[in-house]
Amino acid sequence: MDHAPPPGRGRAPRVGATPRQRALLLGGAVGGLLLALWMFSAILTPFVLAACIAYFLDPIATFLARWGLPRWASALLLVTLLLLFGLLALLLLYPLIVAQIGVLLARLPGYIATINAALREFLMNLEEAAGPEVVDARLRELIISQAGAMIGWLGTAATRLIGGGFALFNVFTLAVVTPVVSFYLLRDWPGIMARIESWLPRRSAPTVIQLARDMDRVLSAWLRGQLLCCLALGLFYALSLSAAGLELGLMVGLISGFLSFIPYVGSLTGFALAVLLAIGQWGDWNGVILVVGIFVLGQVLEGYVIYPRLLGDRVELHAVWVIFALFAGGVAFGFLGVLLAVPIAAAVGVVARHWLARYLESPLYLDPPRREG
Numbered sequence: 001m002d003h004a005p006p007p008g009r010g011r012a013p014r015v016g017a018t019p020r021q022r023a024l025l026l027g028g029a030v031g032g033l034l035l036a037l038w039m040f041s042a043i044l045t046p047f048v049l050a051a052c053i054a055y056f057l058d059p060i061a062t063f064l065a066r067w068g069l070p071r072w073a074s075a076l077l078l079v080t081l082l083l084l085f086g087l088l089a090l091l092l093l094y095p096l097i098v099a100q101i102g103v104l105l106a107r108l109p110g111y112i113a114t115i116n117a118a119l120r121e122f123l124m125n126l127e128e129a130a131g132p133e134v135v136d137a138r139l140r141e142l143i144i145s146q147a148g149a150m151i152g153w154l155g156t157a158a159t160r161l162i163g164g165g166f167a168l169f170n171v172f173t174l175a176v177v178t179p180v181v182s183f184y185l186l187r188d189w190p191g192i193m194a195r196i197e198s199w200l201p202r203r204s205a206p207t208v209i210q211l212a213r214d215m216d217r218v219l220s221a222w223l224r225g226q227l228l229c230c231l232a233l234g235l236f237y238a239l240s241l242s243a244a245g246l247e248l249g250l251m252v253g254l255i256s257g258f259l260s261f262i263p264y265v266g267s268l269t270g271f272a273l274a275v276l277l278a279i280g281q282w283g284d285w286n287g288v289i290l291v292v293g294i295f296v297l298g299q300v301l302e303g304y305v306i307y308p309r310l311l312g313d314r315v316e317l318h319a320v321w322v323i324f325a326l327f328a329g330g331v332a333f334g335f336l337g338v339l340l341a342v343p344i345a346a347a348v349g350v351v352a353r354h355w356l357a358r359y360l361e362s363p364l365y366l367d368p369p370r371r372e373g
Helices: 018-064 071-130 135-162 171-187 189-198 205-243 249-259 265-282 283-310 317-331 335-360
Strands: none
Touching: 018 071, 018 171, 018 189, 018 205, 018 335, 071 171, 071 265, 171 189, 205 249, 205 265, 205 283, 205 335, 249 265, 249 283, 265 283, 317 335
């Protein structure tokens, strides 16, 4: 005679995950990621750089795949074109940069002498206008000597940095590891994303996927738009300063464009270098006024043409937050931290806005104050 299983017997009831288990899972994932970054930071740079390249090229590869080109062929084509573009830029720019370094080394003593003379004249005029009780001879000579020493140190440091900049990247890494890893990541990018999505907790998967889409929207807008902005600004400053007759205009323009991914830092650095070099080269204020006019025009183009058209309102990363993230990442993990800084800043910003929206809709915020009596 068959008997029905008593209540509580047979299939075990499903038990949902507890908040403690979810917190342990999240904490373990974040802790494991930080531990991996700390342990393998010395070798992660080419892989992170390859991931950045794959992320940047994925929309183009997807577009080519929709037109019938196999994913592996589009990945191979894009990585090859990127390598050829980098090699062409290296072949074209390296001789020019070496020539600019030679000019800087040859002209640096003359630049320092001219800048010191201009500074001495300015301080003497200031002493005549303000009186010796404000600016005296000892203070004047101290300022001139310290300014000369600082300019000499900056010139030497700049030549060492530019001359040895390619030593920051291992030749084997640039030539082999990064392109190969970029190809495989770009080829398998949709599958990798689908596999990561399948690992998400089912209860939180829709929320996490939506957050990931928001992060992708913010990050892709910033990265692709910022790259185009840096390229446009670098070309503008390099061509304008060179056309104005500044001997090191190409180098200053490239530095300004490269550093423009840090908000305001590229323009301010290029402006200071160009003004000092203009004083050292021409020794009068006409050249300085011309350089100032170029950078004012560059700021107008940047603020009203380049950034609105290339970035617009799609970027939700505040400039101060980006600057903090870049410097914090550089201090924590060096060049690897700089590569990871903006993606992490975008992720933190999206998550913070998500939780802020939930808080503003929660009873914790909407609960009206109690009335006494």
